[in-house]
Amino acid sequence: GQQLNQSPQSMFIQEGEDVSMNCTSSSIFNTWLWYKQEPGEGPVLLIALYKAGELTSNGRLTAQFGITRKDSFLNISASIPSDVGIYFCAGQTYSGGGADGLTFGKGTHLIIQP
Amino acid sequence: EAQVTQNPRYLITVTGKKLTVTCSQNMNHEYMSWYRQDPGLGLRQIYYSMNVEVTDKGDVPEGYKVSRKEKRNFPLILESPSPNQTSLYFCASSLAGYYGYTFGSGTRLTVV
Numbered sequence: 089g090q091q092l093n094q095s096p097q098s099m100f101i102q103e104g105e106d107v108s109m110n111c112t113s114s115s116i117f118n119t120w121l122w123y124k125q126e127p128g129e130g131p132v133l134l135i136a137l138y139k140a141g142e143l144t145s146n147g148r149l150t151a152q153f154g155i156t157r158k159d160s161f162l163n164i165s166a167s168i169p170s171d172v173g174i175y176f177c178a179g180q181t182y183s184g185g186g187a188d189g190l191t192f193g194k195g196t197h198l199i200i201q202p
Numbered sequence: 203e204a205q206v207t208q209n210p211r212y213l214i215t216v217t218g219k220k221l222t223v224t225c226s227q228n229m230n231h232e233y234m235s236w237y238r239q240d241p242g243l244g245l246r247q248i249y250y251s252m253n254v255e256v257t258d259k260g261d262v263p264e265g266y267k268v269s270r271k272e273k274r275n276f277p278l279i280l281e282s283p284s285p286n287q288t289s290l291y292f293c294a295s296s297l298a299g300y301y302g303y304t305f306g307s308g309t310r311l312t313v314v
Contacts, residue, residue: 123305129307130206130308131292132246132308178245189247190245190247190303193244194244195244
């Protein structure tokens, strides 16, 4: 199946710093999604992107759908302790029968140091 | 409350003993999907369903079965579980597949 390369694998930052993470693929996706997972819970959708070049914000989070449709990035501004968690990118393609399932990156583990 | 409900949350079983993990959603979503999550491997799709009686294999379908007889339910069946199926499993649903998926809280399965 398709693979997504997500980086960095982990980030150790100070509270108040900005964060940036990205995902790249060798193949094109029609939709890019960003999820956050906290311990003991399922992933929660943060931002969905549907068009190449699209830039979308959700509070302090901003994500972009790359022009080539093979990449996406997520920025978090002015990080706070509750931002701690694992962030996943996911890509989705559409086939003749409809939307295919999601392909996930391996996640970026965000740790905020006091 | 709109949600995806999985049961059980935790399960320990023995090799070869058939088991079913249930998944139900109350949002009238058409799409449903199963994932497994393993350290270092992230989330990998097992099966997905685009509607009642319509299912398709994901990236890691071997050793699993699914059925979609009703829109709200999408059970995951392990006919003969093996230790390499020890994992954290998530069910998810989506209105039309394009709008992102809502995930359940997970089922942690251990096969000994």
